[in-house]
Amino acid sequence: MNARNGEVNGFLRTDGKRLVNGVGHEVLLRGVGFGSWLLPEGYMWRLPEAGDRPRRMERMIEQLIGSVKANEFWESYYEAHSAEDDIRQIAAEGFNSVRLPLNARFLIEEEEPLQLKEHHLRLLDRMIGWCREYKLYVILDLHGAPGGQTGTNIDDSEHDLPELFIKESHRKASIALWGALAERYKDEWIIAGYDLLNEPLPDWFSQYNGLVMPLYKEMTEAIRRVDSKHMIILEGAHWATDWSIFDEKFDDNLMLQFHKYWNNPDQESIQKFLDKRDEWDVPIFMGEGGENNIDWYVGAFGMYDDLNISWNFWTWKKMDTDNSPCSIIKPAGWHKLVDFLEGGEPPTAAEAEDILWEYLHNMRFENCEYHPEVVHALLRRPPLRYPAIFYGYKGRGISYKIQHEAKVNIGFREGDGTDIRFIASPRTEPNFQHGGGEPWAEDDRLCLQANAGDWFQYEVNVPASVQDRDHRCYQVQIRMSATDLPSRIAVELNGEFVGEIDVVTNSWATYLLRAKIEIPSGQHAIGIKVMSHTVRLDYLELISETI
Known part of the structure; x- marks a missing residue:
């Protein structure tokens, strides 16, 4: 179960229900997600609804310390939150993969014509390079698509609408983005695959469900024009749990992904996904699950191993927690930011800067509280x-x-x-x-x-x-x-x-x-x-x- 046994070796691809590496050996992905790195999430910062997504966090920080200091904070944040020390530890624990959630706003300068932020792509390149060095397969996950695919905070939605499926410009930008990423990484073997959309369309926006598979096909066509090597990963609707949208197996290197939170860790709860695995003859992936207690982890992640399901734990690091491996120590004055978001008086600019820079210091791996018991539960x-x-x-x-x-x-x-x-x-x-x-x-x-x-x-x-x-x-x-x-x-x-x-x-x-x-x-x-x-x-x- 250790990545150092040679299983991370060459392009990963599907072979019936199995994943195999570049030398033909079967691989079961066991990894962690980098939630809140390139797409910060308010609950991982212990912030209320007024700070529940990147654009709201950005607004808060700019209001408190001004645009120049805010830009400095964010560039430091991306450097500090997930870095080489994290990758080194993940590999040392025996995981073999990471899932990198991407926010389109982090990558895209202009949608029409598509113009990307090269300095942010270099950050992604560096992370991928570390993963290659330490032998961790990388899954690129479009967690926040242009316009948002869920209409909720988790994709940085601006108007609480899934505008990816409403505005043609966002749809075209998402297709072009995957084409550009595929062009950049087409020869990068450490990338396991492209996770086209995270959790598209919760049930209350199910009127757009019929648009998901056509978009998946267009994204895949854009990828395949330049990249025939990387695996395509498809998620169901409604938090990746509704697989009724999967009407046609349209590529010969596909993996299907579901997510699992807060319910029974038993085979009955995932039988529909096992049935689709048999029907399509493809591997399946529990691409996001966690946020529970350690007892639950023992049952759920042990089940995935026993049933030959690749998995990824959510999430590696967050603030003030005991159910992720890494806990960022909450800065002493953090409550002042929370009070401000809830309508209270703002801290002074100097106070806010001290709080935020303490946060940057605390989030580095060497300054986090580490919980090996979480890793032990995941890996039995x-x-x-x-x-x-x-x-x-x-x-x-x-x-x-x-x-x-x-x-x-x-x-x-x-x-x-x-x-x-x-x-x-x-x-x-x-x-x-x-x-x-x-x-x-x-x-x-x-x-x-x-x-x-x-x-x-x-x-x-x-x-x-x-x-x-x-x-x-x-x-x-x-x-x-x-x-x-x-x-x-x-x-x-x-x-x-x-x-x-x-x-x-x-x-x-x-x-x-x-x-x-x-x-x-x-x-x-x-x-x-x-x-x-x-x-x-x-x-x-x-x-x-x-x-």
Whole structure:
């Protein structure tokens, strides 16, 4: 699972449902997105609606410190927010790709005829060069198209309308932009593909849905006139989740993209995308998902791996967070900017400049708070806690085995037939909504009820990096309870017996396996098997120990 194993090698292309690199080896993209770099987003700055998109942020900063200082701030921002140190860390963690969201306003000087900002393109060139050096495939993502494709803050919409589909000049500019980017990067192998439009047309603008595929085809024609090598990536409508717009496979190097937030991490929730993968015989990509808690990440991103779906986590860095790898420390006076946007008195120009330049300092990777636990959850890397309900997704007989079908269907992992129930909760369905970085409250968490003979596998990936060489011995800790006493479970590694635990109470308790487990680098499976009676499993935790 490390990019240094040679998988980032040559032009990436599709081969049926697979992605293969330049030497024909299969690749599953596992990466992070650079949200808020070239298209800043207000929620990542902890700003209210009045500062929710680039043009509003720009207006605020110009009002506070003047146009000259504002220009200086923005050029420094683009230099500092996402830089070589970020790329170096992403590669060192074992990711193999990044998704770069582009704002057309960042790139375009004039739409008719198209004139690009060369100094901004050089910033993009430099980032691509770093990715080539550190072996990270790059996905170019038109996140904010000319005029906006969503009519919301996420594409820097000016009038809250999807003007890309309303004004002919914007449509032509978007086609010309992709043609220009393809001309510039046609020979750049580190670019994995072109993500033509991010999340076009939410449901309330669905009257324009019929215009998306024709535009995709025109964009692709402009690209193919100069570039026959790079993959084309298509997103569905309504936050990339509505794939009914995909009526025709019009290119032989296509990948389809969906996004996933705040809902069940189970196969049922993405079955329509798996079905389209089979129908079109193309690879699929979960191109944007995250903004939840670490428990959810373990389930969702583990599912993508098990079902051979490439993925990209949103997002690498934002302010004051614990559910992204990098947290920008909020400047001490940041509330003054928030108060101003909410109608309060502005800070003085000197105060505002101090606050903003502190922000520039804090956003550099070396000054961020780093959360390795987020990366561990995404890559199923110990030390890690696995909610018991997120056993593997490779199917019955591989990831799990059950003796009795569920008596109650609660709308989660229905196809597995397992008996999953809430812990002391009046709810009647799972709650996988946005949860910040905190674990589920105990009365919201699901447990796994398992009977004698049932077993479940939990994938674990141990890196081969030098710094981890002395940290491959793990303690196994399991939180569980029994319905009948005494109950017993066995713990296995790759199907081999490691040890047993007697469950001696019908109240929730945490048990530590006496035998420590030494796990070599690579991909493995921790198994839990119920030996007698019925056990309720809350979570399994692998805790590192130096040996």
